[in-house]
Amino acid sequence: MGDFESCFSFYQLVDQLCLYRAKLSFYTHKNSYLNDYCKVDRWNVSDIHKIRDIEFLKDILPPRKRWSRPNKHINRKQHTSSIELNRISIRNKVFIVHRDFISGKVSFKNSPIWYRNLRYFMFELRIEVFGSTQIKIKKPDIFPAKKNPDIKSDIQRRPLAKFELKDKLILSLTNKYLTRIFDSEFLDSSFAFRSRNTLKSGPTHHDAVDQLKNYRISNIEKELFVTECDIKKFFDCLDHDIIVREYFSLKEILIKSGYTVHPRAEQILLAYLDCYAFNKDVFPKNLDANYWIEQNDYSPRGKFGWVKELEIPENLGGERKIGIPQGGALSGLIVNILLHKADIAMDKIPGWGKDFLYLRYCDDMVIIHTSPEKCGTLFEEYVKVLESLSLIPHDCMDLKTRYSKKFWDDVKSRDVYLWSRTRKSGYANSPWVSFLGYMVHFNGELKVRKKSIEKQEKKHELEAKKTIKKLRQQEDSVLLENKMSIIQSFETKMFSMAVGKVDIRNYKSMPVEMCWAAGFHLIGENSFTKNQLKKLDRSRKIAVAQLKKFLKLRTEKLEQYLIDTGRMNPISKKMVVLQNEEVKRKAPKTIFSKYPHSFYSILEREKKLL
Numbered sequence: 001m002g003d004f005e006s007c008f009s010f011y012q013l014v015d016q017l018c019l020y021r022a023k024l025s026f027y028t029h030k031n032s033y034l035n036d037y038c039k040v041d042r043w044n045v046s047d048i049h050k051i052r053d054i055e056f057l058k059d060i061l062p063p064r065k066r067w068s069r070p071n072k073h074i075n076r077k078q079h080t081s082s083i084e085l086n087r088i089s090i091r092n093k094v095f096i097v098h099r100d101f102i103s104g105k106v107s108f109k110n111s112p113i114w115y116r117n118l119r120y121f122m123f124e125l126r127i128e129v130f131g132s133t134q135i136k137i138k139k140p141d142i143f144p145a146k147k148n149p150d151i152k153s154d155i156q157r158r159p160l161a162k163f164e165l166k167d168k169l170i171l172s173l174t175n176k177y178l179t180r181i182f183d184s185e186f187l188d189s190s191f192a193f194r195s196r197n198t199l200k201s202g203p204t205h206h207d208a209v210d211q212l213k214n215y216r217i218s219n220i221e222k223e224l225f226v227t228e229c230d231i232k233k234f235f236d237c238l239d240h241d242i243i244v245r246e247y248f249s250l251k252e253i254l255i256k257s258g259y260t261v262h263p264r265a266e267q268i269l270l271a272y273l274d275c276y277a278f279n280k281d282v283f284p285k286n287l288d289a290n291y292w293i294e295q296n297d298y299s300p301r302g303k304f305g306w307v308k309e310l311e312i313p314e315n316l317g318g319e320r321k322i323g324i325p326q327g328g329a330l331s332g333l334i335v336n337i338l339l340h341k342a343d344i345a346m347d348k349i350p351g352w353g354k355d356f357l358y359l360r361y362c363d364d365m366v367i368i369h370t371s372p373e374k375c376g377t378l379f380e381e382y383v384k385v386l387e388s389l390s391l392i393p394h395d396c397m398d399l400k401t402r403y404s405k406k407f408w409d410d411v412k413s414r415d416v417y418l419w420s421r422t423r424k425s426g427y428a429n430s431p432w433v434s435f436l437g438y439m440v441h442f443n444g445e446l447k448v449r450k451k452s453i454e455k456q457e458k459k460h461e462l463e464a465k466k467t468i469k470k471l472r473q474q475e476d477s478v479l480l481e482n483k484m485s486i487i488q489s490f491e492t493k494m495f496s497m498a499v500g501k502v503d504i505r506n507y508k509s510m511p512v513e514m515c516w517a518a519g520f521h522l523i524g525e526n527s528f529t530k531n532q533l534k535k536l537d538r539s540r541k542i543a544v545a546q547l548k549k550f551l552k553l554r555t556e557k558l559e560q561y562l563i564d565t566g567r568m569n570p571i572s573k574k575m576v577v578l579q580n581e582e583v584k585r586k587a588p589k590t591i592f593s594k595y596p597h598s599f600y601s602i603l604e605r606e607k608k609l610l
Contacts, residue, residue, distance in 0.1 A: 004262035007173045008129060013122055014094050015087075016169055021057045022086035024050060025064075026514070029082075033489045034470060049141060049162040056165055060118040061090060068092035081514065082501070094118070121166075129170060135267045137167050137275040140325055142282055144295055144302045150458045157302040159236070159282045161325030171329035174268045179333050181259055185250060186336055187343045192362040193332030205436040206522055208359050209446070212435055213522075215357045215368065216419070217444040224419040224442075225372040226433050227379040230412035232307045232392045234363040235331060236278040238338065239390045240321040243273065246338050246389075272330045278306070278323020307392055335362055342385040346378065359435070366435050368419070372427055376416045408434070408450065437519060447528035448520050456516055457539040463494065464543035468550045476558040483551050490547055494540050495597040502596045517602045525603040533599040540599075 006012070027050065067089040097115045100106040108116065129135070144157035163171065183195035191208040216224065231237070247269070251261055282304050285291045292298045310322065324331050339360065346358040346367075356369035356378065365382065369375035386393055394412035407430055418429040419442050432439045437452045467490055471479060479486070500515040523529045 004174075004177050004265050005130065007177045008126055010098070010122065012173060013125070013169070014091060014098075014118075016172055017057065017061060017118075018087045018090040018094070019083075020053065020165070020168075021061055021090055022083045024054050024057070025086050026083050028054070030493075033493045034467065034486065053165050058114075060114055060121050062093040062097075062112070062114055066093055068096060083514065125166060125169065128166075129264060129268075135264070135271045137171070137268070137271045138164055139275050139281065140167075140328070142285065144292075144297050144304070146302075150462060153300065155300050155303045156305050157297070158326060159278070159304055160327050161276060163325075163328065168329065170268060171272060174265050175329040175333055177262070177265055178269065178330070181254060181261060182250065182333065182337065184257070184259070185253060186340060187347055189343050189346065189358050190336060190340070190360050192360075193336055205361055208361050209436055209438045209440070209522055212357065212359060212366070212368070212433065213440050213444055213446060216433075216440060216442065219370070220444065222370055223424070224368050224370060225375040225416050225427070226414075226419050226430075227367050227375055227416050228412075228414045228433075228435075229365045229367075229379065229382060229386075230394050231363040231386065232394055232412075233305070234335075234391070235326045236282070236323040237307055237310060237391060238322065238324050238334065240273050240277065240324075242389055243324075243334055243338060244270070246341065247334075250337055250340060269330060272328065273321070273324065276323070276325045276328075277321035278304075279310070280321060282323065309392055332362075338389060339363070341389065342382055345381055345385050349378065349381075361436055364436060366433065368433075372416050372418070379416070438522065441528070445526045445528065446523050447526070448523060448532055452520070453532055453535065456536055459497070460494070460536075460539045460543040461546075463497070464490075464546045467547060471550070471554075476554050479551055480555040480558050483555055486551065487544070487548060491544055494543065498536070498540065498599055499597060499601055502601075517599070521602065523602065529603065530600070533602065536599040 067086070069085070069089045070092070094115070097106075097112060101108060101111055101115070108119075140161035140163045143160045143162060145160050146154065147156045147158055148154040179193070179195045186194065191203045191205060194203045254261070283306055286303055289298075289301075292301045295302075324334055342365075343358075343360060349356075355371075356367065356374065358367050358378070359365070367375055367378045367382070369378065383393055396413045396415040397407075397409070397411040398415075407428075416427060418424050418427045419431075419433055420429050421431045421442060423429040431442050434449050437449050439447050439449050441447070471486070497515060499517045
């Protein structure tokens with residue numbers, strides 16, 4: 001039981017707070033690349049909670065100018081991520097002040113005001129967690145996130161739950177404690193939201209895809225059959241009563257194995273369930289016009305979709321509570337507790353890893369078997385478990401037609417098909433298996449899923465449109481003066497979105513984090529990936545060209561106007577051009593093949609560092 005109390009020690013709380021502050025700093029910097037050249041609003045309506053958290057953290061953590069960065073030549077090289085470097089820098093300063101206080105060098109009264117506020121905050125938080133008679137988690141704010149931001153007419157929204165900072169801190173530390181305990185029962189076939197006990201990081205989606213690829217290679221001479229399953233509106237359809245039932249069932253198994261769960265941690269988990277239900281707190285907002293006006297989402301007005309099978313009176317007006325927060329710290333643990341029952345059902349069948357492979361990442365599942373009949377049987381067993389948990393899988397696509405592009409239509413679940421280029425009588429075939437953003441070829445090669453490529457291309461287009469929209473608000477004189485600097489900042493932003501903050505000296509050895517490349521570092525050099533990455537380079541080049549075209553049109557009109565009115569002569573105009581050309585020479589150029597800022601550079605990096 002003392003283990004849970006140690007999760008709320010001074011050092012654990014400081015570490016978590018510093019991580020929050022570093023992430024907020026990264027987000028702020030990411031959206032402020034135009035601030036030096038024009039006045040723009042970098043916050044959206046959905047960022048209200050970020051503004052609130054930043055203001056609060058400023059009162060309990062050292063100001064940015066006081067952060068103590070690691071030694072540049074010794075320790076800083078260990079922290080390649082800007083988030084990690086900032087976290088360590090904030091923590092160093094807090095520990096320095098704390099050490100001076102506990103050693104008696106500085107009295108509490110003479111300590112910095114932020115340190116005193118920090119100690120008061122921690123005292124109140126521990127009282128709330130361990131001293132209060134009942135734990136309560138405040139209901140989160142619900143923000144509607146567009147499912148397809150590039151389609152203006154699309155009204156479907158996902159509900160993102162945003163908790164207050166204190167509740168977020170309590171939930172995160174409780175999640176670490178509970179995940180560490182329950183992870184001992186979870187199976188190797190589950191890859192999402194796992195504990196980080198033995199490794200620096202737990203299993204990732206890369207590990208799942210790598211296992212899928214290796215299984216294909218080790219059975220390259222065999223016929224393999226595949227089936228896939230995804231669950232409708234997964235987080236919004238989890239029944240609270242079933243969650244509690246499965247939690248206590250798994251808890252009994254842990255107790256028999258010698259583990260104990262701190263009663264306070266259990267109360268926090270139950271309070272987390274009690275503070276939110278999709279059918280009570282989200283779905284009714286569809287009829288609340290004021291809510292959509294407050295969220296600036298009314299043209300056209302958004303809508304929180306749900307599974308039609310659950311839209312019945314007893315679910316909308318009764319006592320039954322359905323749905324858990326998307327974005328909540330404990331939601332990942334709840335998912336694994338619930339679907340552990342399905343993992344157990346698959347694990348009981350002999351031959352895992354040899355005759356068949358079952359992999360699950362959150363609610364995405366794939367089964368591969370050497371026998372089509374047994375593959376179908378496994379799928380049916382999996383669906384039966386889902387039905388016992390009151391979950392509804394997506395309908396399977398009819399795969400009786402010959403393989404074509406239609407195979408990859410917007411379908412979440414697929415019935416048994418042959419993993420091969422050639423078709424076998426009675427079964428559809430596909431040379432690819434799509435899983436977690438990757439596509440694995442029947443010969444073992446990898447490429448990025450087509451939708452992931454299209455999504456990144458749309459992101460380039462939207463980033464250009466968003467930047468141009470901000471610049472339209474500025475005066476032409478400001479754009480003329482900072483034309484090349486704006487272009488350079490935009491290109492740098494696009495580079496970091498793609499491959500991170502790298503340059504010609506370190507791009508082959510620098511690990512990538514917080515960028516597109518970090519999500520697909522397993523891909524290798526082959527004919528498929530070459531074309532995909534060149535396509536992304538081309539898409540990014542078009543986005544930069546759109547910005548250049550906009551600036552050219554705006555500045556050309558101003559230049560001509562100044563010349564016509566006699567306020568600009570040929571000499572002064574030339575001076576502007578020379579000034580811009582000087583900045584242009586310093587700006588990084590977009591070279592699209594075997595260059596650090598190119599998407600293609602992903603293939604040149606050392607895989608162990610990605």
